[in-house]
Amino acid sequence: MADRIRFYFDPRCPWSFQTARWVRRLEQVGVVEVAWSVFSLDIVNQRDGAAAPPDSGGAPALRTALVVRQSHGERAVGAFYEALGTAVHIDRRTVDDPSVIEDALRSAGSDPGTLRRAMADAATWEAVKAEHDSAVNDKGAFGVPTIALDGGDGPAIFGPIVCDLPDDESARELWSHVRWLIANDSFAELKRGRPRRPDFAKHGGGDTARAA
Numbered sequence: 001m002a003d004r005i006r007f008y009f010d011p012r013c014p015w016s017f018q019t020a021r022w023v024r025r026l027e028q029v030g031v032v033e034v035a036w037s038v039f040s041l042d043i044v045n046q047r048d049g050a051a052a053p054p055d056s057g058g059a060p061a062l063r064t065a066l067v068v069r070q071s072h073g074e075r076a077v078g079a080f081y082e083a084l085g086t087a088v089h090i091d092r093r094t095v096d097d098p099s100v101i102e103d104a105l106r107s108a109g110s111d112p113g114t115l116r117r118a119m120a121d122a123a124t125w126e127a128v129k130a131e132h133d134s135a136v137n138d139k140g141a142f143g144v145p146t147i148a149l150d151g152g153d154g155p156a157i158f159g160p161i162v163c164d165l166p167d168d169e170s171a172r173e174l175w176s177h178v179r180w181l182i183a184n185d186s187f188a189e190l191k192r193g194r195p196r197r198p199d200f201a202k203h204g205g206g207d208t209a210r211a212a
Contacts, residue, residue: 003032003179006152008039008135009081009144011065012058012095015161016144017085018198022162023147024082025171032175035152036069036077038062039144040132054125056096063124064101064115066131072110079108090200149182157182164199 007023009016026032040062042052053059061084069077084104087093093100102112118124135141139148139156148156160178165171181187 002030004151005032006035006037006148008037008141008146010039010041010058011061011084011088012041013144014089014198017089018162019145021165022171026175029168031172035074038065038128038131039135040128043132060096061101062128063118066124066127067114067118068110080104080110083107155182163196
């Protein structure tokens with residue numbers, strides 16, 4: 001039986017995108033079922049009480065993601081995040097360029113007009129902030145990627161951070177260890193320096209993202 005997990009992402013983070021590629025592959029082989037939730041690094045990184053901008057940085061993409069999820073469900077928002085992450089981290093395009101978000105919507109099979117609708121409704125930014133705050137307050141989230149068990153109702157953990165996308169066997173093995181750590185409430189932290197940037201050219205087993 002597949003584990004139901006919730007994956008918190010910000011499309012600006014390359015590490016989140018790489019971990020999402022691993023998680024997406026786990027879903028393809030039946031190890032997990034994924035619910036996708038937004039998290040704003042712009043909010044985290046604000047200083048001196050300044051408010052994060054609702055119409056630049058990661059905000060337009062996050063607002064659009066919530067509208068996609070509301071209209072078409074988890075798989076649709078996962079596909080949008082995959083397409084947008086590919087554009088930003090592999091094709092080196094700009095995350096808050098409206099044409100980039102619209103192209104990602106098209107690639108994911110969604111209406112490119114979703115961006116316009118999301119930005120025209122102030123409630124979508126309030127929804128992003130509410131989902132972000134829930135991750136911080138309920139799950140102790142401080143960054144992405146963050147994964148929660150039990151469809152989001154269970155314990156959560158930051159990570160894992162992976163440089164290379166593992167093959168299918170290694171992907172399953174990595175999940176077994178990560179899952180155990182998330183479920184173990186006496187475990188707090190395990191960390192070392194990041195030896196290099198994530199390698200998006202290594203596809204692992206069955207990943208479809210394009211290399212630069």
